[in-house]
Amino acid sequence: MPAITVHHLNNSRSQRVLWMLEELGLDYQVRRYERDRETMLAPESLRKVHPLGKSPVIEDGERVVAESGAIIEYLAVRHGNGRLVPEPGSDDYWRCRYWMHFAEGSAMPPLLMKLVFDRVESSKMPFFARPIARGIADKVRSSFVMPQIKAQLAYMEAELEGRDWFAGRELSIADIMMSFPLEAAKSRGGLGESHPRLLRWLDAIHARPAYRRALEQGGEYAFAD
Incomplete structure (x- = not known):
């Protein structure tokens, strides 16, 4: 089973996380959630993953990371090996x-x-x-x-x-x-x-x-x- 799980909401910022994972060539799995067609809100089931019930959220082993910017930075630092980040200080x-x-x-x-x-x-x-x-x-x-x-x-x-x-x-x-x-x-x-x-x-x-x-x-x- 892939170490990284992405809790992914359709038509959301979560798409950036999938792109990041693909650019890094990492192994991951996607758990999809669908917006309510009338309210466009995320389903209540996402609250089981994160108290605010929003996406994206990833699980990497025991670590849970929310907020797309934090997730992108986490993946770059934890799994990027210097990729997709310019030389520090430049x-x-x-x-x-x-x-x-x-x-x-x-x-x-x-x-x-x-x-x-x-x-x-x-x-x-x-x-x-x-x-x-x-x-x-x-x-x-x-x-x-x-x-x-x-x-x-x-x-x-x-x-x-x-x-x-x-x-x-x-x-x-x-x-x-x-x-x-x-x-x-x-x-x-x-x-x-x-x-x-x-x-x-x-x-x-x-x-x-x-x-x-x-x-x-x-x-x-x-x-x-």
Whole structure:
């Protein structure tokens, strides 16, 4: 039996963990969980693995690790043998650390806010409440959320000038972490023809054999095209 078990939720950050494992060529098994089709929440059964009931979570022997960024770093340190991490102390290393944190600290919050407000707009509610709720959602989305996303995409586009990857010359764990927010941005956040470097980067990660194998392992994933 593989030492590593991935508790994997469809259409989630967990896909990055499968990609990381495939890039490292590690032996692992996947336990799949499906979102509720109406609420899009993870099933209660995930709480048996981690108290917050979220994915991804991995088990590596007796060790349980949650949070996708922590999992990616753990796998790199524990099983990577120097792969996918630039030379410690180098400029590329610090760029790698920066983008690792940027992915969840800066890139994801406005994308999640847009998702929430989009759902408010399309949700069922008493007819008298719809204009108020949808008006508030539209105002916050147009005045704050979308300008934040637009500014971040322009920034990321500029940062890829002269680079194939976020940390420099080679694929790193920074690129694995950045995959989910940029896939989400292409799906629902305005990433398009005005961002040719980001689109080229997405094409490059989607073409990697390890990425394709991870899709086969993970099942439904709406953000890769």
